[in-house]
Amino acid sequence: MLGKKSILKKLLFWLNLVFALFLVLSIAVKHISAINFTFLSLLSLTVPFFVVGNGLFLIYWLLGKNRKALVSGLALFLGFLFLGPVFRIGTHQSDGDSKGISLMTFNVRGFNEFNQLDIPDIDSLIVDFIETENPDILCLQEAPHILKSHKSKLLLNYDYKYIDYVYGEPTNRVILGIYSKYPILDNQIIDFPKSHNSAMFSDILIGSDTLRLFNIHLESFKIRPEVRTIQKANSNKLFVRLNKVVAKQLEQAEILEEHLNATALPKIVVGDFNNTQFSNVYQTIKGDMSDTFLEKGKGFGKTYSLLNYPMRIDYILTDDSFDIIDHKNFDVKLSDHYPVQAILRLE
Incomplete structure (x- = not known):
């Protein structure tokens, strides 16, 4: 019999897979015929939500030193590579002397x-x-x-x-x-x-x-x-x-x-x-x-x-x-x- 913790981890992993899948599908939106599949374009509205979700899953599995962290890790890497950042760390210093x-x-x-x-x-x-x-x-x-x-x-x-x-x-x-x-x-x-x-x-x-x-x-x-x-x-x-x-x-x-x-x-x-x-x-x-x-x-x-x-x-x-x-x-x-x-x- 599976213990309660084991069942919970399995459910979390399945939920993790769903979050990772939707994030990867969001990447595909840019490469499909949007006119024929406009419903897929709705996924773009939820990208930040799935990025945060995958980030939480990544931290959870990493804290447990579990290889399941690779699922969200890969999804986040692909998201950053093809979609760009949801959050930007501003490191620049604006040039106050530059007129524009x-x-x-x-x-x-x-x-x-x-x-x-x-x-x-x-x-x-x-x-x-x-x-x-x-x-x-x-x-x-x-x-x-x-x-x-x-x-x-x-x-x-x-x-x-x-x-x-x-x-x-x-x-x-x-x-x-x-x-x-x-x-x-x-x-x-x-x-x-x-x-x-x-x-x-x-x-x-x-x-x-x-x-x-x-x-x-x-x-x-x-x-x-x-x-x-x-x-x-x-x-x-x-x-x-x-x-x-x-x-x-x-x-x-x-x-x-x-x-x-x-x-x-x-x-x-x-x-x-x-x-x-x-x-x-x-x-x-x-x-x-x-x-x-x-x-x-x-x-x-x-x-x-x-x-x-x-x-x-x-x-x-x-x-x-x-x-x-x-x-x-x-x-x-x-x-x-x-x-x-x-x-x-x-x-």
């Missing part, structure tokens, strides 16, 4: 228009935060109509702006905005079919050079980050909805990829991708561009919190025309997203 372009992206969730956060005067707090950080270029997603007003304190710092009315001007609702201290030469909206989401780009003059800045907001999963909301959701309906959202995101990513490939200008892509760095969606847009967090960030790089589960779904990407001087994630609770800033130098 400061660029911030922030999904402000309507400046708490519908009181999603029980914090008074969030709109003023957000404006004060941005004014304190004072980025040279500011990209907002889910920004309200108030920012169109010339009376807005925030606009006084920016001589150039471009705002996109996704829902139509009569509703007084704005979804995307680019604010710049540098001249904006040209603008364009990138409409996504059958979606309230969109992207935009502005050609910005920096000295004698022109760069193209893309501000994007991909299809949302529309999951409120509260336990009670997720617990009430029907699991089958939730899976179907998530699957449809990923399919839309992939379609939108391919549209953006065409626009990115169509220009020879130096390129920056920022915004709310609504998906992780382990997804086909992210990989399609990123291509061979650099992720400022992976180059100069530290920690988990959290830009969104779901049930206190740190997720990185907002990004700043650059092509090789730029030198990435610094990257910063701000831990300020002013929205369901957290702002991201990078310092870049056009080479």
Whole structure:
């Protein structure tokens, strides 16, 4: 007869195998036809969870000097090799003497228009935060109509702006905005079919050079980050909805990829991708561009919190025309997203 400890160890090992298998399957997501198997792309949302789980299993087996540690050890090694880090140890020292372009992206969730956060005067707090950080270029997603007003304190710092009315001007609702201290030469909206989401780009003059800045907001999963909301959701309906959202995101990513490939200008892509760095969606847009967090960030790089589960779904990407001087994630609770800033130098 097997003892209780022996049975428990067998169960733990089987659970360990499941965690390792799902992590390895997540690696395969980047190498399959995402359009035909969108449900597999959902695995990318859970990669940090399975990384932490495998890490705990690895420590457990190592403490017991058990060879079963090889299972999670191999899965974690493959994950790091093919997916990149979940956590980054920032060892760099930013060069304070180097001048560059400061660029911030922030999904402000309507400046708490519908009181999603029980914090008074969030709109003023957000404006004060941005004014304190004072980025040279500011990209907002889910920004309200108030920012169109010339009376807005925030606009006084920016001589150039471009705002996109996704829902139509009569509703007084704005979804995307680019604010710049540098001249904006040209603008364009990138409409996504059958979606309230969109992207935009502005050609910005920096000295004698022109760069193209893309501000994007991909299809949302529309999951409120509260336990009670997720617990009430029907699991089958939730899976179907998530699957449809990923399919839309992939379609939108391919549209953006065409626009990115169509220009020879130096390129920056920022915004709310609504998906992780382990997804086909992210990989399609990123291509061979650099992720400022992976180059100069530290920690988990959290830009969104779901049930206190740190997720990185907002990004700043650059092509090789730029030198990435610094990257910063701000831990300020002013929205369901957290702002991201990078310092870049056009080479």
